[in-house]
Amino acid sequence: MAKALFVVMDGLGDRGAETPLSKAKTPNLDKITPNCSLGLLYTLGAGQIPGSDTAHLALFGYNPHKYYRGRGPFEALGAGMELKHGDVAFRANLCTIDDNMVILDRRAGRADYGMDKIYATLDGMKIDDVTVHVLHTVEHRGAIVFSGPGLSASVTNTDPHEANQPVAQAKALDSGAEKMAKVMNEFTKKAYELLKDHPVNKERIEKGLKPANMAVIRGAGVFEKIDSLKDRFGLKAICIAGGALYKGVAKYVGMDVINVPGATGTTKTDLNAKAQAVIKAADDYDLVFAHIKGTDSCGHDGDFEGKMKMIERADAEFFSQVIDKFDVFVLTGDHSTPVAAKRHTCDAAPILFRNETARPDGAKKFTELNCAGGSLGQLTGTELMHFILDYLHKGHMFGE
Amino acid sequence: MAKALFVVMDGLGDRGAETPLSKAKTPNLDKITPNCSLGLLYTLGAGQIPGSDTAHLALFGYNPHKYYRGRGPFEALGAGMELKHGDVAFRANLCTIDDNMVILDRRAGRADYGMDKIYATLDGMKIDDVTVHVLHTVEHRGAIVFSGPGLSASVTNTDPHEANQPVAQAKALDSGAEKMAKVMNEFTKKAYELLKDHPVNKERIEKGLKPANMAVIRGAGVFEKIDSLKDRFGLKAICIAGGALYKGVAKYVGMDVINVPGATGTTKTDLNAKAQAVIKAADDYDLVFAHIKGTDSCGHDGDFEGKMKMIERADAEFFSQVIDKFDVFVLTGDHSTPVAAKRHTCDAAPILFRNETARPDGAKKFTELNCAGGSLGQLTGTELMHFILDYLHKGHMFGE
Numbered sequence A, B: 001m002a003k004a005l006f007v008v009m010d011g012l013g014d015r016g017a018e019t020p021l022s023k024a025k026t027p028n029l030d031k032i033t034p035n036c037s038l039g040l041l042y043t044l045g046a047g048q049i050p051g052s053d054t055a056h057l058a059l060f061g062y063n064p065h066k067y068y069r070g071r072g073p074f075e076a077l078g079a080g081m082e083l084k085h086g087d088v089a090f091r092a093n094l095c096t097i098d099d100n101m102v103i104l105d106r107r108a109g110r111a112d113y114g115m116d117k118i119y120a121t122l123d124g125m126k127i128d129d130v131t132v133h134v135l136h137t138v139e140h141r142g143a144i145v146f147s148g149p150g151l152s153a154s155v156t157n158t159d160p161h162e163a164n165q166p167v168a169q170a171k172a173l174d175s176g177a178e179k180m181a182k183v184m185n186e187f188t189k190k191a192y193e194l195l196k197d198h199p200v201n202k203e204r205i206e207k208g209l210k211p212a213n214m215a216v217i218r219g220a221g222v223f224e225k226i227d228s229l230k231d232r233f234g235l236k237a238i239c240i241a242g243g244a245l246y247k248g249v250a251k252y253v254g255m256d257v258i259n260v261p262g263a264t265g266t267t268k269t270d271l272n273a274k275a276q277a278v279i280k281a282a283d284d285y286d287l288v289f290a291h292i293k294g295t296d297s298c299g300h301d302g303d304f305e306g307k308m309k310m311i312e313r314a315d316a317e318f319f320s321q322v323i324d325k326f327d328v329f330v331l332t333g334d335h336s337t338p339v340a341a342k343r344h345t346c347d348a349a350p351i352l353f354r355n356e357t358a359r360p361d362g363a364k365k366f367t368e369l370n371c372a373g374g375s376l377g378q379l380t381g382t383e384l385m386h387f388i389l390d391y392l393h394k395g396h397m398f399g400e
Helices: A027-035 A052-059 A072-078 A115-122 A175-195 A199-206 A229-233 A244-252 A271-281 A294-301 A304-325 A381-391 B027-035 B052-059 B072-078 B115-122 B175-195 B199-206 B229-233 B244-252 B271-281 B294-301 B304-325 B381-391
Strands: A004-009 A037-041 A088-097 A103-105 A130-136 A141-147 A214-222 A237-240 A256-258 A287-292 A328-332 A349-354 B004-009 B037-041 B088-097 B103-105 B130-136 B141-147 B214-222 B237-240 B256-258 B287-292 B328-332 B349-354
Touching (some): A004 A304, A004 A381, A027 A304, A027 A349, A052 A244, A072 A244, A088 A115, A115 A130, A115 A141, A115 A199, A271 A304, A294 A304, B004 B052, B004 B381, B027 B304, B052 B244, B072 B088, B072 B214, B088 B115, B115 B130, B115 B199, B141 B175, B141 B214, B237 B244, B271 B287, B304 B328, B328 B381
Parallel strands (some): A237 A287, B004 B287, B237 B256
Antiparallel strands (some): A037 A349, A088 A141, A328 A349, B037 B349, B130 B141, B328 B349
């Protein structure tokens, strides 16, 4: 049975004649590149700037214009929470507010001392017939899920996205969302009562830390149970990632998700541990999806050298071990995060596709410029997944 | 603040190994080309033959399948008329008919003597609760706008498109358009009464010219007020063009439009005057759109030499002055008008995209063949506009 390894190096694409990818020393990729098909990835379509969540939905074969319902559910799933059809999920920040509910620090100084306990205090809250579940993730961050009848994601955030602003009142964006907005504002009130004199906050203040005395929320999304990759394509797939978001999108589409110790979703992630997990997963899955985040973080920081080193480390510690274990090997980015732009851009991401029967473009090195005019042409995210499915003998012919 | 210059040379693309573009001496473009990204433009999608109006809607970021409502409103706006939401506009021809309403000459011999006065005679006509506004443009041509309740563009033309045919009866294409058809046929009758013994026509006959004794109309389109480029993208844009149609489409999408003396929309247009207008506009606008028509006219005439010379003149008199005044410079055609075909074809137009951070394809010359395999891949018109928006930092990320 054919097996595929699908690796996304987040934000891999860059701009300019010399890019982190073109300058990186990648002897392991170089060895296979001449026998690979190259191409350009416009993940959501040319001219579109992909968010991380919509990009991964597309890469997993799910048209985000149909399936995207906001970021919250991916964060909650990625944190390990269970969601029911109709639940509305958000991202949460613990922050520091004053007595007038004005935010002094959106991240309560980022110090995570006791934040798990503070989030736990909010967990299980009841607001009329709605139950609130909350889970701490990293630093000041968490995920929050509202569960009950008649909820909606058509609401504004309580997180004003900047300091020196009061905690925002949630507003319904349509009349069906009025209950949701009311519940959110009730949550703000109850959180204030529970957190203002919370013993952990007394400890934080004693330690010279800012109190984490409010939880503001953003990124509403309703969780809908959708057909899985198994349902749609008979594909048994697993996700190996450090970042919670990618695990969350993977769960949303029905992939299995494992937690690899040392896989942190940062530039310091343990790539050897991820490689070992990938090799192990090859026994049981048709498709192993592996996500490497560090390239994107360096792009956002404008760090050419760091992005290049991350690619070099991936080549030495990860690709060196995994490529030859799979019949199909695909490497791309979910979008470009050029160091000159320090943000996601619409520039195409490069695609490298290896299969022993595929069309070999003969390129000496996997670079953005060599991918232009490659034999894959240009693909969107969902198209690339269908390409992979075909090479796994899991595509569907349209017509006879 | 980043600024973009977006130049369309109308019908620029051509066919064959040697094209007007590949043979033209263009030292100013040649200087920047190696550092540019190249690509192919399928303005409305591959395999589609773009009209000038739909092509420009797409290039301005407006999907013509959603926004195109017929050519009339663009002609009327381009002529300088004001339109209200719901007005129905047409292109008009003054023609010569006999006593049986048979058209002897569709253009009344093209001689425009007194045609402005004849059109003015028709202007302000009342037909029940409908007011008719008419404006002369060039030669025998004009624009006509019907304003009143219950009008529709689902009608056939009164212009039979060939001589020796009677003026056509307008017919409703659906039951909602019956009033419109009736008004149009009433217009034909009233125009006949007003023009058959018109003093200007007596003068024309005395001068040996054909009488302009009927106005036939075509290209019905309803004017709808749509979200402008400013509304949609926060983009302050200006159009510098000679041809009325392009100004009309630009106005439709909310661009400012200026009239540059000497910009005629012909091969004799004053490109230096246009360059000066472009440079001046750079101070106040995010996007300067400039249109050069002559290449298309030469394509329609099958004039290889003329098309090539037009490109050479644009390089020497226009590009030489403007390119380095903008952060983003884009040059393309709205479609191909190959001299071998003498009409618009579906062949991709070449795209040249310059920004100091963009991917440099290293091509020595901007040609159709070098654009194949360029790092932009292939884009549609709306995709190209979104690409430009991203480089102006005015793109919207989908998702987070």
